[in-house]
Every structure is written in C-alpha cells, then in structure tokens.
Amino acid sequence: MILPVSTVPPPSDVGRPLSSPLPLRSRISVPFLRSTNKIQSCTCSMTPQNWANGLSALDSNINDQSMPGNFGNSAGEAKDESDILIECRDVHKSFGEKTILRGVNFKIRHGEAVGIIGPSGTGKSTILKIIAGLLAPDKGEVLICGKRRHGLVSDEEISGLRIGLVFQSAALFDSLTVRENVGFLLYENSRMPEDKIAELVTENLAAVGLKGVEGRMPSELSGGMKKRVALARSIIFDNTKEVIEPEVLLYDEPTAGLDPIASTVVEDLIRSVHLKGEDALGKPGKIASYVVVTHQHSTIKRAVDRLLFLHEGKVVWEGMTHEFTTSENPIVRQFASGSLDGPIRY
Numbered sequence: 417m418i419l420p421v422s423t424v425p426p427p428s429d430v431g432r433p434l435s436s437p438l439p440l441r442s443r444i445s446v447p448f449l450r451s452t453n454k455i456q457s458c459t460c461s462m463t464p465q466n467w468a469n470g471l472s473a474l475d476s477n478i479n480d481q482s483m484p485g486n487f488g489n490s491a492g493e494a495k496d497e498s499d500i501l502i503e504c505r506d507v508h509k510s511f512g513e514k515t516i517l518r519g520v521n522f523k524i525r526h527g528e529a530v531g532i533i534g535p536s537g538t539g540k541s542t543i544l545k546i547i548a549g550l551l552a553p554d555k556g557e558v559l560i561c562g563k564r565r566h567g568l569v570s571d572e573e574i575s576g577l578r579i580g581l582v583f584q585s586a587a588l589f590d591s592l593t594v595r596e597n598v599g600f601l602l603y604e605n606s607r608m609p610e611d612k613i614a615e616l617v618t619e620n621l622a623a624v625g626l627k628g629v630e631g632r633m634p635s636e637l638s639g640g641m642k643k644r645v646a647l648a649r650s651i652i653f654d655n656t657k658e659v660i661e662p663e664v665l666l667y668d669e670p671t672a673g674l675d676p677i678a679s680t681v682v683e684d685l686i687r688s689v690h691l692k693g694e695d696a697l698g699k700p701g702k703i704a705s706y707v708v709v710t711h712q713h714s715t716i717k718r719a720v721d722r723l724l725f726l727h728e729g730k731v732v733w734e735g736m737t738h739e740f741t742t743s744e745n746p747i748v749r750q751f752a753s754g755s756l757d758g759p760i761r762y
C-alpha cells in the first residue's frame with residue numbers, strides 16, 4: 417500500500433478545532449510530515465553501527481575542517497558510499513531577501529546518531545524541513561538513498577526510506593486524545609482494524625514509558641509527556657505490512673524547555689528506540705538513523721555521536737561529540753564556551 421506522508425501534523429494544523437463527531441478516519445485530512453513512499457528495496461543495507469559503543473563507535477570518521485563543502489571522509493580515505501541514507505549537496509535556501517543556507521553539504525549514514533548545532537537562526541530547523549520535504553531548496557539537492565528528491569512530502573519517487581520529523585513543540589492535535597494522536601497515521605492511512613491500532617498505540621506508549629494515558633487530551637499532559645507522546649507517534653508503524661521500510665527520524669530540539677531530568681528521560685528514549693535495532697519492548701526497531709537539532713549540552717552528550725556545526729549557512733565543522741569541547745576551531749571554541757568574544761557575532 418502506498419502511504420502518503422507522515423504522522424506528525426505541521427505546526428499550522430496543531431490545535432485546529434475538529435468539532436465533527438465523525439470517526440477519526442473521516443474527520444481529518446491534513447498533510448503529514450513523514451515520507452512513507454512506495455516500497456522498493458533501498459540499497460542502503462549496511463548493518464547499523466554499534467550504538468552501545470557510543471562515542472567510540474565512529475571514531476574513525478573524524479573531521480575537523482575549516483573548509484566547508486568537503487566533508488565525509490578523513491583525508492585520502494576511500495569510504496563505502498552504500499550506507500548513505502541522506503545526503504545534502506550544496507543546499508541553498510533564502511526566505512525573501514534573507515539568505516539562510518549557502519551551500520550545506522553532509523551525509524547521514526545508516527546507523528548514525530547525528531546532532532546539528534549552531535547559533536540561533538542559522539538554519540538548523542530549515543535544513544530538517546528540507547530533508548523532510550516540507551521546504552524545497554532554492555539550489556542544490558537532497559538525495560534519499562541516492563535518489564534525488566524532486567518535490568516535497570508527496571514525492572512518490574523516493575522510496576525505501578521513511579523520514580519522520582518530530583517538532584520541537586511536540587505538535588500534538590489538541591482536540592484529539594493521546595490514542596488518536598499516536599495512531600494518527602494508521603487511523604488515516606492503513607487498513608488496520610481500530611482495535612489493532614489501539615493495541616499498537618498502547619505498545620508504543622509503553623515503549624516511551626507511558627501507561628494509561630491513551631484517553632487523555634494533550635492539555636492534560638506535562639511538557640515532557642507531550643514530547644514522549646510525539647516520540648511514540650514518530651515510531652509507530654503498520655506492522656501488518658510485508659515490508660517495513662527503515663526510518664530516519666529528525667528531532668527538532670526534542671529537549672527544549674524540559675527540566676534536566678525530563679531531558680535525560682527523552683535523551684535516553686531517543687537512544688533506546690534505536691538502540692541495537694530494538695525498541696524498548698525488545699521488538700525489532702526500524703529506526704535506521706536519527707538527526708537531532710539541539711542547543712542542549714546534555715542532549716549532545718547523551719543522544720548523539722557525531723556533530724555538524726552550522727554557521728552562516730554552511731557546515732563549518734564536523735566531528736565526534738567528544739571532540740566538540742577540545743576542537744581548536746575558533747567558531748566551535750566560542751560556541752562551546754559561550755564566550756561573547758570570537759567569530760560568532762550576535
């Protein structure tokens with residue numbers, strides 16, 4: 417079956433009053449933010465890298481570069497390209513007169529946990545939206561499993577990989593219950609019976625540590641719970657399908673606004689739903705890789721292995737998380753120390 421696009425409603429749809437008494441399937445018709453296109457086999461079939469090894473798992477892929485546009489390998493190292501799930505090539509984006517992205521280049525490989533950091537307003541969320549197909553680049557291209565994305569989320573030519581975007585705000589429908597929010601994609605786009613969807617919702621809520629909240633409204637949840645509900649919504653999938661495509665999840669500031677302990681819970685959940693290819697219930701996970709935009713040090717340390725530093729529209733540094741604080745790159749040093757002196761001007 418061809419599913420259009422994702423579970424996660426865009427911010428403009430959040431809180432839209434849905435007063436009709438019709439069942440959920442017929443009540444809602446909105447765009448989604450998960451690309452779930454026609455199933456073909458994706459060539460990206462590398463074994464996921466060993467999450468348990470944490471920072472050391474990707475040590476061989478260190479880059480601390482001052483020249484933008486030449487990332488991905490250590491000097492002279494020929495690297496296998498078959499595990500690249502997402503590639504941004506020379507991506508440019510302006511809003512009106514304002515140029516935000518000026519040639520962004522990076523690759524996300526199968527099994528990677530990548531963080532995107534950088535000063536506010538530098539285009540981190542914009543690049544996630546471009547990867548998710550919510551925005552089109554003005555110039556350059558996004559390749560999904562080696563195939564160029566030509567259009568936006570409804571692009572049927574991209575296949576074999578689902579891309580989910582989890583919004584900073586959690587972006588739950590205020591007028592739907594937790595069950596309806598989490599099962600949204602399945603109620604709308606699958607042929608699964610409603611009781612099976614409800615079971616799956618309960619399972620996925622349990623996977624993010626939530627029990628007995630299915631009937632609650634979003635307004636009855638704390639900020640951390642909302643983020644966990646959004647996480648459950650992003651990992652649920654129709655397990656009756658013969659072929660389940662792997663998924664890359666894009667998290668936009670998943671821990672923003674949370675207290676340190678709630679942040680730790682979310683950071684560990686982000687890891688655990690991907691860890692060793694299994695979810696928290698021990699079932700095979702389908703999250704191939706994930707990308708996290710964040711400003712929080714704890715999230716950088718706990719939830720990602722490799723970092724991309726975006727500044728003035730380009731990736732100006734990339735390296736392993738543990739290199740971030742020891743990098744000699746002046747931009748990184750200033751950002752890591754929070755100093756007002758340095759190349760970053762506010």
Ligand SMILES: Nc1ncnc2c1ncn2[C@@H]1O[C@H](COP(=O)(O)OP(=O)(O)OP(=O)(O)O)[C@@H](O)[C@H]1O
Nearest residue numbers: 511512516534535536537538539540541542543709
């Ligand atoms: N749809 C839009 N229309 C006009 N301007 C936009 C749009 N989306 C983003 N911008 C502008 O583009 C710039 C980059 O926004 P973006 O949200 O990508 O930055 P960011 O790096 O994620 O910032 P922060 O760290 O503060 O969340 C900002 O100046 C923002 O106002």
